[in-house]
Structures are given as C-alpha cells and as structure tokens.
C-alpha cells in the first residue's frame with residue numbers, strides 16, 4: 001500500500017467520525033473515547049509491526065486495519081447507546097458493511113481490500129478462523145490487530161478501575177453491577193488457558209477476570225513486553241477483591257506469564273508471515 005492511499009483513508013476516517021458529533025455529553029464522550037482508542041491502536045500496531053520487521057507497505061496495511069477496525073462503534077453507540085454487541089449488533093460486521101457501502105477500499109488491490117475487510121470482521125471474534133483457505137498473511141495481520149486492540153482496551157479499563165466509582169465510565173464495562181463473587185465458568189476458563197465469554201459475565205469482577213483471560217489470545221512477544229512494561233494486568237488483578245478464586249487466578253496468570261517470558265522467540269509465535 002502507498003502512503004497516499006493511507007493518507008486518503010486517514011482523512012476519510014476523520015470526515016466519517018465527524019458526523020457523529022453530538023450535543024449530548026454521554027454520546028460525545030464515548031465517540032471521543034473510540035476516536036482516541038483508534039489512534040492508540042494505530043500506534044500499537046505500528047510498534048508490533050516494527051518489532052516483527054514489517055516493511056513499509058505492510059506497516060501501512062496494518063495501520064489501515066487499525067484505523068478501520070472499530071468503524072462500526074460510532075454508528076453502534078449513537079444508535080443503541082451501548083458498546084455491548086449482545087445488546088445491539090456485532091460492531092465488526094457493522095464496520096465491514098460501512099466500509100463496503102463507502103466503497104473507499106476500491107482504490108486498493110483486490111487482495112489488500114479483502115484482507116482489510118476480513119481482518120475487521122474477525123478482529124473481535126472469540127477465536128481466530130481455522131478454515132483451510134485462510135492464508136498465513138491474513139492470519140499475521142489478524143493477530144496484529146487483535147493484539148494491538150487488546151493492548152489499548154486493557155489500558156483503558158485498567159485506568160478506569162483506578163478511578164473512584166463516580167468517575168468511571170459505565171459504558172466501558174457494559175453497565176455490569178459491582179456485586180460480590182465471580183463466575184465459576186470464567187474462573188474455569190482462565191485455569192484452562194481459555195478466553196472467557198461475555199455471556200458468562202454477571203458482574204464487574206467477572207468482566208475484570210474476562211479482560212485478564214485475554215492474555216490467552218495474545219500472539220506477539222512484543223505485545224507481552226508492552227503489557228508487562230505498562231503494568232495493565234497487575235492493575236486489573238489487584239483491583240479485584242481478595243476472594244479465594246481470585247488468589248488462585250492470580251497465581252495461574254503469574255505462572256503463565258513467567259512461562260511466556262522464558263519461552264524462546266521462535267516458539268512464542270504461533271504463525272509467521274511467509
């Protein structure tokens with residue numbers, strides 16, 4: 001991808017999100033939240049791309065995926081006043097629909113266009129698709145956006161958990177109540193190194209545990225390094241009340257992260273671009 005194409009997409013994005021400006025503070029704050037999130041996900045993906053020695057054209061493709069990955073969020077929040085896909089619609093599919101209707105990706109090659117649309121579509125899916133026609137190149141970019149996105153959501157929520165209750169953003173955590181206890185299913189998922197499901201979350205503790213379970217879907221060594229440097233996981237872990245299950249989860253996550261740190265580089269990546 002050429003620099004002019006990326007510049008055109010950046011300008012189009014700013015014009016697109018501008019139409020969602022709202023006089024209502026609740027809407028505007030959450031629109032701004034997603035604009036800023038997009039910008040940081042672009043920064044994150046470039047850091048990961050650099051660590052993977054991606055050349056300029058590939059980095060621009062990665063940045064475009066990051067720029068468009070949450071395009072559906074703006075219409076979603078304005079229409080439904082929630083970021084919960086369960087209570088509204090799948091924001092990734094909505095983003096793909098918006099991109100297709102806008103027709104802006106037609107300036108790219110068919111291959112690049114399809115790759116961007118597919119990466120946006122699967123950026124938030126529970127698992128990475130396992131079909132035979134999935135190319136290793138697509139998987140590489142999909143893993144990049146999934147890691148870059150998770151890094152910033154973990155930043156946002158960990159900062160939010162440090163705030164006093166009245167200053168927190170309820171839309172970030174799907175308005176879950178701050179009640180005692182946690183879901184057995186979510187704890188079991190973590191102890192089995194699986195990402196937890198939002199449908200099993202009933203309160204704020206569950207959501208915090210669910211966020212922590214994302215480490216089982218982090219792919220790149222550089223993403224683990226950034227997580228460690230920035231301390232998000234620790235902040236989330238220590239924001240959960242000291243109940244027995246949480247202590248078990250803490251130990252498990254600590255040992256999982258220690259094992260990752262001592263793993264050789266070539267074992268750490270499940271898929272390399274070919």
Ligand SMILES: [Fe+2]
Nearest residue numbers: 069070123124
């Ligand atoms: Fe998203």
